[in-house]
Amino acid sequence: MSDKISRILKETGTLREGHFLLTSGLHSSKYLEKFNILQYPRHARFLCRQIADAFKDREIQLVAGPALGGVILAYEVAAQLNVKCIFAERENGKRSFRRGFRIEPGTRVLIVDDIVTTGGSLEDMVTLIRNYQGKVAGIGVLFDRRPDTDGQDEDIPFFSCQKIPLPTYKPENCPLCQKSIPLVKPGSGL
Numbered sequence: 001m002s003d004k005i006s007r008i009l010k011e012t013g014t015l016r017e018g019h020f021l022l023t024s025g026l027h028s029s030k031y032l033e034k035f036n037i038l039q040y041p042r043h044a045r046f047l048c049r050q051i052a053d054a055f056k057d058r059e060i061q062l063v064a065g066p067a068l069g070g071v072i073l074a075y076e077v078a079a080q081l082n083v084k085c086i087f088a089e090r091e092n093g094k095r096s097f098r099r100g101f102r103i104e105p106g107t108r109v110l111i112v113d114d115i116v117t118t119g120g121s122l123e124d125m126v127t128l129i130r131n132y133q134g135k136v137a138g139i140g141v142l143f144d145r146r147p148d149t150d151g152q153d154e155d156i157p158f159f160s161c162q163k164i165p166l167p168t169y170k171p172e173n174c175p176l177c178q179k180s181i182p183l184v185k186p187g188s189g190l
Contacts, residue, residue, distance in 0.1 A: 005162045008043050012036040019176040021185040024118040027174040030166040031186055032143055034069050034114040044076055047161045051112060051140035052080035054159040058137045060110045062103065064088065064129065066095055066121050069114035077112050088128055095124040105133035116144045117168065
């Protein structure tokens with residue numbers, strides 16, 4: 001882990017320990033509370049600069065992120081790339097563009113998100129953009145907590161500011177549940 005990112009995580013109290021129910025339905029003994037970082041514009045700007053720099057030569061025309069954390073990231077990365085940004089919200093259990101947001105066919109879109117655990121939100125975003133006939137030109141995230149990247153679409157360039165593989169468990173195999181440690185559901189999972 002880079003020294004600067006390690007300092008940011010420590011300074012902001014972003015990495016938490018306990019027994020957490022993740023948005024994916026998995027359990028974990030560690031949780032990254034991204035809003036502890038995003039409340040500090042200087043930290044968000046620093047991390048978003050890494051994403052913007054990774055894709056500056058990819059002819060990005062639009063940055064899109066899933067609500068809620070992706071809204072802030074999409075805005076900051078788009079500002080640094082000098083392009084427009086939009087975000088997707090959940091509607092009837094699926095991600096959709098609302099508020100008049102749309103993607104013109106052929107638009108080169110950079111997807112940004114906060115933390116990847118299973119990749120489900122990213123898959124939803126890729127599908128949504130392709131449904132508009134947009135071109136997914138890349139994916140940039142703050143943290144990739146997956147132990148490996150199997151299943152990552154090889155045709156889509158991927159960048160994470162930091163890979164932090166953290167343990168996850170299916171509820172039926174969770175050692176924390178077996179020890180009756182209370183389960184906490186952080187965030188809202190919008």
